[in-house]
Amino acid sequence: MKYPLFKITIECMTFNQSQYIGKTLDGFCIQQTEFPFVCCIIDDASTDGEQIVINTYLETHFDFSESSVSYTKETDYAKIIYAQHKVNKQCFFMVLFLKENHYSQKKSKTEYLKKFNEGIPYEAICEGDDYWIDPEKLSKQVSFLETHKEYGFTYARAYTCNEKDEISNKYIFGSNAETFNDIIARNTIPTLTTVYRKALYSNYLKEIKRSDQWGMGDYPMWLYFILHSKVHFMNDIVGVYRVLPESASHSRSLKKKIKFVIGEYRVRLDMLKYANRKDLVFLAQKELIKGLVISIAYKIAILCRLK
Missing domain, CATH: 1.10.287 (Helix Hairpins)
Incomplete structure (x- = not known):
């Protein structure tokens, strides 16, 4: 299978987020770019019907005609579906429905994408309960990195909302942090708003050994990135960060x-x-x-x- 020359990968890890994932997928499909991009959605063996929701979304919005580039295949670890959006021809989805929950087994979910991702210069992250609202998010951020080689990543701001989709205008997540000292003091970088160079991320994986005691994957990345490159803050609100009563970063416990x-x-x-x-x-x-x-x-x- 020959893929387009993708400029950026969007990594979306999701599990049991069936009631939210639709907006996440919409946020990907509204992106207006002059380059092809691929959304890699990995469902970690959800049990709440999320895989059905994603599959229905694909059938509704993506091209599976005989003349299309789509394919579906089964492996020992996942069902994989690849397709191009019916209307937004720059938008492609690569969906992996994992057969076993990898998080509980402490197994990597991204290793399956390594070969597929080779040669793609940029990456963005958006988990299955957050979503983008700015159709020019990717275009603006990739354009900046293309013309400012000394910058390793760029980020912006996001509204916050709750499990009922009620958006708060009182608390907008994300503010300017230009130095290592700034981010050590407070992590002001909303993960869903970032775009970074994959080469920088590859170096991070080689040099930094992840600890099980961290309990988070994004914060050490931002600290590493800002040590090895310049960071760009885009003062735009590009997405919505969902604050749930129970999540990795929020809990009543x-x-x-x-x-x-x-x-x-x-x-x-x-x-x-x-x-x-x-x-x-x-x-x-x-x-x-x-x-x-x-x-x-x-x-x-x-x-x-x-x-």
Whole structure:
């Protein structure tokens, strides 16, 4: 199979997000670009009917005619579907319906895309409960990186919404961070708004050993990227970040909140060690204490409301 010369890959990891995934897919398909792009959607063996939702979306919006470039194949690990959008001819989907849940087995989900992704210079990330609203997001960010070789990645801002799709105008996620010190102090980079060079990401994978204690994959990446390249902040609102009651970064459970705060602290310490920046350890400790205090105060406030 000969694929187009894709300029960018969109990586979408999803599991049991059937009620949200439709908007995520819409956000991909509205992108207006002068280059072909491919959305790699990996469903981690969902049990809530999400695979049916994605499959129905494909059948409705993508070209599976005899003259199309589409194909479907079965492997020992997944059912794979590749197709081109009926209307947006620059938009292609590569969907992997995994047969076993890889997260619970601590198995990599991205290894299946390595060969397919070879030669594609840029990558974006959007998980299955977030979504894009700016049809020029990819075009603007790729254009910037194409003309500013010293920059390794670019990001923007995002609205926040809850599980009921209620968008908050009071809290907009994302603000300018130009230095390593800025991001060590506070992660202000919404993952769904980023685009980065794959070469930089490849170097990150070679040099940084991921720790199970981190509990997050994006924050150490941004810290590494800003150590090895310039970062560009685009002051546009390009998407919507969904804040759920229970997720990797948010929880009503004090135990889970504390675990997340400690994981964030571990990231800071490990990346400070990598950067040989002992001068910022006190800052990391201060952020740890602040995070623990906020988590405990939040739990106390909930208990008081229940009374």
